[in-house]
Amino acid sequence: MKKIIIWIVVVVVAIWAIVAITQNSSKNSIVTGKPIKIGAILMLTGVGANYGEHSLNGANLAIEEINSKGGVLGRKIEIVAEDNRGDNPSTAISAFNKLTSEDINLMIGPNWQPSSTALAPLVCEKSVIMISMSVGGSDFTKQCDFTFNTYPEQVRLSASLGKYVVGQGYKKIGLIGSQQSWEKEQFDAIKKSIEDNGGKIEIAEVVSGTETDFRTLLVKMKKANIDALVLTNYTNEDITVRQARDLGLKPQVFSVLIDDATIKDAEGALEGAIGGSYYMPTQKFVTDYTKRFDKTPDVSADTSYDAVNLIVEAIKNTGKTDSESVKEYLKNKKIFEGASGSGTFDEYGQVVREPHYQKVVNGKIEELKK
């Protein structure tokens, strides 16, 4: 009996050793001809899943175009997408570990700030290239030389919008924000900008990130007779404007972020609202994307497309696929030209571009002439 057990153990160990050796040797043999893998950590399900979907579509469009032209360094590009489920930081970390365990050292993502904050230390520690396409903060790129962002800093846009509101001659401004980190950042930036530019804020209110009852705050605004209502609580701005309409409050509405989903959920209450935006993709991108996916692109589709193209451009120009070489190339890149428009890179690797203003007209976003 004892002998049989020993023999079984020996056979199992031998099989395991053979499999391990075979796998290792096949791993070592990959170099040329195998696809270059780019990891993607995106919000494919849960809150903000539309961001993840557009980001993945944008990345896939870039890859299809590159591969149709023969790839780069004679190799095809392949995207390996992982879902961080509604911007869940711990899921993002698991996704990152999974991708790095597959020896992927070039990545795009994440979409939102909480995951970027969680991922940044790991990205830096493991020297992995990570290019976000929609993180609105500036902290991500400041973490180390391996973090980049094709989406410009949102607080610059908020500050610019504050100046714009004052410049339009509004005298009595009401401001609503929330305690959610990104929304609070925008609130602080726009408040400072309005005050620095000589505007008068009659009422500034911050609510909890989950608050859905704004009626009493709006009554305060109405009593103060505000002529401009500036919203930085993106998550619930649709509810805010609907309740404002119910109460008969009719100031000019400004928002730091207006998108199609919010316009739809606001059920007409965002009509005439003005928002600042960095989103102005090239016509070619819009046409190609619409043709390929049978839907119009939204925020993060263009910047995701650009993120993939930046990595491929670095590989092409350096002739190398390691993260160190890609990082060196991207760090020295100053001018940015892509599907999301043109701009420059700041010293930390984040795209800088002038925001523009949009207005909701008949339920659609229209560009405002400067």
Add this chain to the structure above:
Amino acid sequence: MDIVPQLIVNSIIAGAIYTMVALGFNLIYGTVKFFDLGYGALTAVGGYAVFYFYKGLGLNIFVAVILGVIIAGLIGFIIYRFVYSPLRERKSSGMVLLVAALGAFTALQAIIAILFTSQFQTLSRSAGTERVFNLLGGIITETQLIILICGLLIMVVMGLVLKYSLFGKAVKAVGDDEEVSKIVGINTSKIIGWVFFIGSGIAGLAGILVGFDTGIEPTMGLSLLLKGVIASIIGGIGNVYGGVLGAFLLGFIENFGIWKISGEWKDAIAFGVLIIFLLFRPQGILKR
């Protein structure tokens, strides 16, 4: 616009929403004596059921709402039958039941998110054409008026049923002493099953109406549940009228509170009031 009438109306609207949640919660707590956290998720179940039937399948709004209430009630009953009931038979402690309820709450929330995504959704199709009424000099929308009427109607019906019907007397008896109720021949399991069905149906209706007023998301239940629990404790836990009184009192305290100080204090005010009651009048305004 007169400020005070509108503030009163805002307080009444908030109170009406809390009433809806507190009524069902109080009914269940008053009967089984444990904090059924799963109750919170049933608000989302009701809201999403209507979202599916009304906006997804295009069913008539009344049919969709009735189906939503029944589905929330059934799921509440199923959770009782397959989770709480076996635990209660095993004489599990209140803590075990609380943890089980937390599990039910989390699981329901996760299932809703898987089926419908976590994206915020609106239930109304009015797109800005909802009628607006003048109540006491303040503005109230049609949906908010319906919430108020439903809350008061459920309170009256529940009060009458508990006081005068045989079923109501049995519910009260089970709430007072389950063992004695069994001895005198009351089918306690059946009564509790009905209580869970009715209470969960009320939670579903609350979620549906809140959905028509503001919108729905899988996590909507937690904040509603917390406010409902606070209202129940302030008013007198297990007491139908106490829950309603607590709900309106909470609505008034919150809205008049943030009129004078910043809106970010709203939750702090609500929980501050809860702590004051727990310290100085733990039985609430009205005793059971």
